Amino acid sequence: MKLVSWNVRGLEGVEKRKEVRKLVSEKKPYILCLQETKLAVCDDILCLLMWGDTAHAYSYQSSVGASGGLLIMWDTLEVEVWSTMSQDHVLIIQGKFIRTNEEFYLFNIYAPFETRAKQQLWGMLSVKLQLLRVEKVCVCGDFNAIRRLEERRSLRGGVVTQDI
Amino acid sequence: MSRIDRFLLSEDWCLQWPNCLQVALLRGLSDHCPLQLSVDEENWGPRPTRILKCWQEMSGYKQFVKEKWHSFLLDGWGGYVLREKLKLMKEALKEWHSVHAKNIHGKIDVLKNRLSELDEAGEEGGLSEGDIVELSDITHEIHSLSCVSASISWQQS
Numbered sequence: 001m002k003l004v005s006w007n008v009r010g011l012e013g014v015e016k017r018k019e020v021r022k023l024v025s026e027k028k029p030y031i032l033c034l035q036e037t038k039l040a041v042c043d044d045i046l047c048l049l050m051w052g053d054t055a056h057a058y059s060y061q062s063s064v065g066a067s068g069g070l071l072i073m074w075d076t077l078e079v080e081v082w083s084t085m086s087q088d089h090v091l092i093i094q095g096k097f098i099r100t101n102e103e104f105y106l107f108n109i110y111a112p113f114e115t116r117a118k119q120q121l122w123g124m125l126s127v128k129l130q131l132l133r134v135e136k137v138c139v140c141g142d143f144n145a146i147r148r149l150e151e152r153r154s155l156r157g158g159v160v161t162q163d164i
Numbered sequence: 165m166s167r168i169d170r171f172l173l174s175e176d177w178c179l180q181w182p183n184c185l186q187v188a189l190l191r192g193l194s195d196h197c198p199l200q201l202s203v204d205e206e207n208w209g210p211r212p213t214r215i216l217k218c219w220q221e222m223s224g225y226k227q228f229v230k231e232k233w234h235s236f237l238l239d240g241w242g243g244y245v246l247r248e249k250l251k252l253m254k255e256a257l258k259e260w261h262s263v264h265a266k267n268i269h270g271k272i273d274v275l276k277n278r279l280s281e282l283d284e285a286g287e288e289g290g291l292s293e294g295d296i297v298e299l300s301d302i303t304h305e306i307h308s309l310s311c312v313s314a315s316i317s318w319q320q321s
Binding site for chain 1 (some may be wrong): 166167169170171172173176177180181189192193194195196197199200201202203215238290306
């Protein structure tokens with residue numbers, strides 16, 4: 001089983017889409033989570049282009065203006081998804097791995113920069129995760145936050161804060 | 165690059181798939197690396213340290229472990245120190261094993277030869293008090309080495 005998460009920084013360009021295509025064909029993930037698609041709409045054609053013509057499905061959250069945007073794509077031969085939920089900065093799918101029949105929840109996150117908004121997101125996530133505490137849950141994505149100062153290594157002098 | 169992308173897993177997820185491995189892949193046009201979380205059913209992690217049950221029965225083993233363990237002086241946080249000490253211990257035990265628990269059959273043969281020498285001398289009536297003590301020690305030693313050998317073959321079978 002393999003999951004891939006990537007902040008693509010925009011899927012508008014053909015080159016970026018090709019990169020995703022390459023990633024999928026090389027790694028063959030069961031599920032691919034993308035952050036910052038910067039797209040208002042993700043459609044069948046886009047997903048076919050990126051995933052290839054093997055069986056797949058997807059769920060997305062629109063960008064807000066030109067920022068944000070989440071996309072989850074999955075291999076429908078390996079993963080069955082029966083519910084998806086979209087909330088500020090989070091896209092959630094609930095389903096199971098077909099081979100092992102194991103149910104799971106997957107959260108795809110793109111956290112905002114602003115501390116206040118981030119704190120709100122953490123609060124909302126805590127409540128949700130508390131409710132799911134006996135479930136198999138994977139939360140992935142761009143948290144825009146480091147857990148320890150050693151994790152900060154910025155080329156530009158960072159905007160990241162230690163607050164997970 | 166800062167580590168702001170990650171996979172967080174719930175306790176139940178980790179119990180179901182204990183071999184989850186997170187790696188960063190090469191980045192291209194984006195300034196973030198893709199992260200891959202894989203569960204490799206074949207990957208059981210590093211080889212576990214094995215000990216032979218019979219070591220504990222052998223004289224000097226417990227003392228050896230105790231002294232070695234206290235002789236490793238390492239700095240760092242607890243988890244790191246423990247891991248490094250276990251690594252060093254593994255090496256030390258490998259050496260101890262090759263000196264004490266290897267070639268058991270060879271050792272038994274040497275003792276058997278000596279035993280037969282003493283037996284022959286005994287038939288000629290020429291055993292000193294020292295010889296008699298040695299005779300009983302050898303019998304005892306052969307017995308414990310046989311136990312060790314049986315234990316090793318049982319554990320390795």
